[in-house]
Amino acid sequence: MRTGILGGTFDPIHEGHLAVADAACAMLDLPRVLVIPSHHPPHRPAEPRVSPYHRFAMAALAVLPRKPGPRYDPSDLELVSADRSYTANTLRRLQADGLDPCALFFLTGADAFAEIATWRDYPALFDLAHFVVVSRPRHPVAAIPQVLPTLRDRMIMGQVQGARKELVMRRIVDGQAVSPRKAPPAIWLLDWPTPDVSSTDIRRRLRENESIAGMVPENVEAYIRRYGLYGASPEANR
Ligand code: ATP
Numbered sequence: 001m002r003t004g005i006l007g008g009t010f011d012p013i014h015e016g017h018l019a020v021a022d023a024a025c026a027m028l029d030l031p032r033v034l035v036i037p038s039h040h041p042p043h044r045p046a047e048p049r050v051s052p053y054h055r056f057a058m059a060a061l062a063v064l065p066r067k068p069g070p071r072y073d074p075s076d077l078e079l080v081s082a083d084r085s086y087t088a089n090t091l092r093r094l095q096a097d098g099l100d101p102c103a104l105f106f107l108t109g110a111d112a113f114a115e116i117a118t119w120r121d122y123p124a125l126f127d128l129a130h131f132v133v134v135s136r137p138r139h140p141v142a143a144i145p146q147v148l149p150t151l152r153d154r155m156i157m158g159q160v161q162g163a164r165k166e167l168v169m170r171r172i173v174d175g176q177a178v179s180p181r182k183a184p185p186a187i188w189l190l191d192w193p194t195p196d197v198s199s200t201d202i203r204r205r206l207r208e209n210e211s212i213a214g215m216v217p218e219n220v221e222a223y224i225r226r227y228g229l230y231g232a233s234p235e236a237n238r
């Protein structure tokens, strides 16, 4: 089954992460997404603020109230391993479980993808799955071909255009139209209006007793307050 993989620290998970999954499902016609919290994220100066158990629980809650359509499932694949959470290893694990690289779509925001040359097994990891790059406020996907010019051959730009909201997918190098159902592992650049939300800002707001309404699903906020995560005040005192 064609499967999106949404990896991240999710400290905490928020509406921006869910919008990345929504963008990929809508534009690449994916029936399901695995949401995989990382255990020890490799590229961070500090360990996550809350435990992997809390981050997994929040991811599981976040996907519960989703509308009908593609299925979003939390996965403990990276949490059950004590190793650093390298994407290449995760993709190889999924392949060993029977998923074909042509059916795997690893989802990232444009800020994270701009750093991809520092990831383990770059550039071999591009043969392990499709990569899907979704725009983030202040990080347009149109900038990616200049940031990573050696990968231009593999890049396909997807945009929703015109009054009829027509979906257009074209290769960067020659403008040729491509179908996501037929292509070998490629890099899909998706222009999509994701909300201006970050986990860093949510943690700061909770510490400083500011509202996070609308930034995370309601049940995730209730969980954060129930356990006083990130210095949040309890639900009753809101
Ligand atoms: P932090 O502030 O702690 O870095 P974050 O909000 O950036 O957290 P991450 O867990 O670092 O979230 O991100 C996981 C993935 O989700 C990354 O690929 C990132 O680019 C993407 N992402 C996060 N927020 C957004 C957003 N608002 N729009 C688009 N992509 C996003």
Ligand code: MG
Binding pocket: none
């Ligand atoms: Mg981040």
